[in-house]
Amino acid sequence: MSNANSTGVLSGNHYLDGDHACAEGAIAGGCRFAAGYPITPSTEVVERIASRFPLVGGRFQQFEDELGASIALLGGVWGGAKAMTVTSGPGFSLMMEHLGYAAITETPCVYIDVQRPGPSTGLPTAPAQGDMMQARFGSHGDFRVIALCPNSPQECFDLTFRAFNLAEEYRVPVLVMLDEVVGHMTEKVVIPTPDKLQVTPRRYTKKKPGEGFKLYEAPAGSLVPEMVKAGDGYRIHVTGLTHDERGYPAMNVPTQEKMQARLMDKLLNNVDQIVSWEEKNLAGAEVVVVSYGITSRVAEKAIQAARDQGVKVGSFRLITAWPFPEKQIKALAGKVKAFVVPELNLGQMALEVERVVGGKTKTVSVPHPGGTVHNPEVITKAILEAVR
Amino acid sequence: MSAPVKENPVNKYLRTERMPSIWCPGCGIGTTVNCFTRALDASGFDLDKVAIVSGIGCTGRVAGYLKLDSFHTTHGRAIPFATGLQLANPDLKVVVYSGDGDLTAIGGNHLVHAARRNADMLVVCVNNFTYGMTGGQVTPTTFRPAIASTTPYGAYEETFNLPRLADSCGAVYVARWTAYHVRQLAKSMGEALNKKGFRFIEIIAPCPTLYLRRNKLGDGLDEMKFYREKSVIKHGADTREVNLDFRQEITVGKFVDRERPTLEEAMEKQMTKTLGSKYVPYQSPGKKPAWS
Structure with missing residues (x-):
């Protein structure tokens, strides 16, 4: 853990809505790349990001759709940034394939979903909590995520901040599941000073290129492999296909069993460290x-x-x-x-x-x-x- | 005694431990990869800083065979992944390498928008007029009246003229070659690698197993002879004039080579203009390795 980068932290007392508080939690948590596509009632998160990022050394890109936004952030992560995207129900549905891609490639990332009633377009400006099962099971195949549910703007800040730490700790997609009311209600939000905000840095391998680093080999005593970023000389291969410890596609049942067992266990064995209520x-x-x-x-x-x-x-x-x-x-x-x-x-x-x-x-x-x-x-x- | 086997000069760019590839005999994709490695070889680039991104399909497997930082992403989404990768780490040179179905059908929206915003990447599109991996279905480039497994009575849709599409959306470099034009293609890839902004190279390539066989057009070698016979090099041709048709002339060459601010440059310029000294530019994580 290390102190939050003070450039991004608006320490002090604020009167913020939940969406804006999410944006501040992300900035404090070290997020410096975000991809988005407008959708009610989540748009204020990316509007705040678009306005704040150029002041704190971040990069925001609006994409042509949620399909693009939900994989661009993963590109950003492999480029070395902490990254997120933000959406609501219909966009969340479009993002499901990339939630699975993030899970199988173990890309640490954050997705924020400000829920509105469905199915389909439903009631765009109103609250719902109808995406809870989709968060857990929405992408095809078996995968696991962490999903957090704030009930106030303060918690929107706190939990978005924590989401970035959890993503790095376990290399999973972390979902922050708001509802429209929490997203749009305005309350007091206290943003601590950077020394009170402990950030989990990306856990990069200490091995240099050529020293036997394997992309999906967890260190002894851990189920979570260490990260690298593109451009550092490791010549990694990342794929959504079932892969071995080198990251190479391996089209066979033993590899599928081994890979899936570790992907499940890295969360299931750490439930006590993750759950909060x-x-x-x-x-x-x-x-x-x-x-x-x-x-x-x-x-x-x-x-x-x-x-x-x-x-x-x-x-x-x-x-x-x-x-x-x-x-x-x-x-x-x-x-x-x-x-x-x-x-x-x-x-x-x-x-x-x-x-x-x-x-x-x-x-x-x-x-x-x-x-x-x-x-x-x-x-x-x-x-x-x-x-x- | 047999003569000693010489190491293939492009082997060092390949993950040879993953060979043989999945590609069929006579397939054109491997030929294009050979050209690409030769372009890399000639470029003098630090290859640690070159990343390759593919989507899904036969050409989507290219990323997995190149000994670069390589990303095999989801169907149609190589371009937005590459956009995120490059914006977050502008020290990388990013290449997207995928097929006609992946880039122009399911990924078509990203192709036009990345060209429009001049996202900094080279896009190599291997156009074999079919979805090879799934067994030869019709794509946006399958000519009328070619047979595909989902057009068993002949294709009937208008096709994309890909150079025109890329040109009209704003690509700064647009070229087309065939898998026969190996020297020109390698040179063109080298030229495109050295430019900034959205660069697009279409490569006409044979799919002997599905497209050629189903249309009774011979094998891979016959198709090479066909490319040699039917191709006409017209550098600088108006992309409106380079449409392809079934078994007709193939216009190849470099059609577009211009300058335009990249997405990143435009972003930086606008922020600087509006925010002045308040602007805090993005610090690329690519400036130093994580292990240093």
């Missing part, structure tokens, strides 16, 4: 509300209303949606009567809660098709019914 009143709780993003803030009011009526309700807020805090939810499963899962989709993370709970406890989905937030009374009602 916020819990309230879990001790003695009969019902636990599992929520994330803007819905967690709506749920606060519902939880309070239920507690006022004497129900012991706790809150478990997902900060990492993926990997899912499986161990933590499982531990609660035997103790509570029900999990209540409100979200701005027709039941996505509720499926994951249900899977993890494995029938030990009831899981109550509180779905919403998106376009606005839940009426808190609907969540309160679900809590009261669940506890009966």
Whole structure:
């Protein structure tokens, strides 16, 4: 870890919306290359980047579409930059192929998705949380990502900053999954001084060209290979085909098995270091509300209303949606009567809660098709019914 | 005693441990790669600073055989990957090497926009008039009425005139050669490598297994004879006049060679003009190796 580059950090107190806070989190996190394509309600992120980058030594390029933007950032990473792109639902769909490419090539990168209701064009200017399963499973084949869910502009800064560190640590695409309300709500954002912002630098190999460096060979005791950048003399080969430790295509089952096992394990074996959540009143709780993003803030009011009526309700807020805090939810499963899962989709993370709970406890989905937030009374009602 | 085997002079540019290649006997792609290595050899460039980017398909495999920093990307997206790579590391010379289907069909949007914004890269397009890797389907360059697996009764769409497309979108260097013109092609590649901005070379090349056989046009050698017979060199030809047609004359040569600010130069100039001393130029990570 090293201190953030002070050129980019707007230390101090600000009044920012979530989209702008994401841009500042990226700059503080060391992002100096961004590729984008305009799409509501995420555009303000790249507008802020376009305006700020020339003042902090960054380069932004608007592309002709999301297909271009979502691979240009990967080119930027192999060129030596920390890089990201930003989008919303329809663009997120177009980016799926490159999410898989980033995963198989182990390109550390950040994708921001400011969610709006779908399917298709849906409600472009309104909130939703309908891309949560797409974040996990949207690209073809098996792959794993890290997905973070801020519920305030402050957290947009904090989690975008953290996304860049996680990307370097595990060499995976890291997704910052906002919803339109969090993206557009304006609140106080405190940006720390650079000495309080610890940045994970790219972990470049110490081996010089000719000293036996292999692109996809993890050092002893680690599952994450070290990086190099183009132009340094290693003459690397990077491919989206199944590849061996040299990075060369190897069209056979043993290579596929070996490659995929490591790609899964490098995250699964480190889940405890990655997962984060916020819990309230879990001790003695009969019902636990599992929520994330803007819905967690709506749920606060519902939880309070239920507690006022004497129900012991706790809150478990997902900060990492993926990997899912499986161990933590499982531990609660035997103790509570029900999990209540409100979200701005027709039941996505509720499926994951249900899977993890494995029938030990009831899981109550509180779905919403998106376009606005839940009426808190609907969540309160679900809590009261669940506890009966 | 047999004579000692001489090392092929281009071997040092190839990942020989990956040979033999996937390409069929008589395929033109390997010939173009040979020309490219000779152009690299003559360029005197520090090859550590040359990166090659391919998309998907038979020509998309070129990146994997060249001993350069090489990127085999997704179908149609070599150009935006290359744009990102070059903007983030302007110390690199970036070459995109791919086929007609990859660059002009699925990747067509990126081709026109990269030419328009004069992104700094050489694009080598091996045009064999078919999707070879997937078994010979029709592409935007398949002539009427050629047979392809998805036009079993003959192709019927208008084709792209690729030099005209690149020219009208703003490419600063546009040339066309065939796989027969090995010396001219190597020279042209060398010339294009030495320019800045968006450079485009189309290479007409045989696909004996699918395109030639299905259209009863003989083998790779027959096609070389055809190129020799039908090609006419017209340097500086108006690209509106270089359209190709089925088994007709092939106009080859260097059609466009001009100067225009690159994307990076235009970006820098505008930022400097508007922001003055507040502008903080991008620091290329390519200035020093990460291990230093």
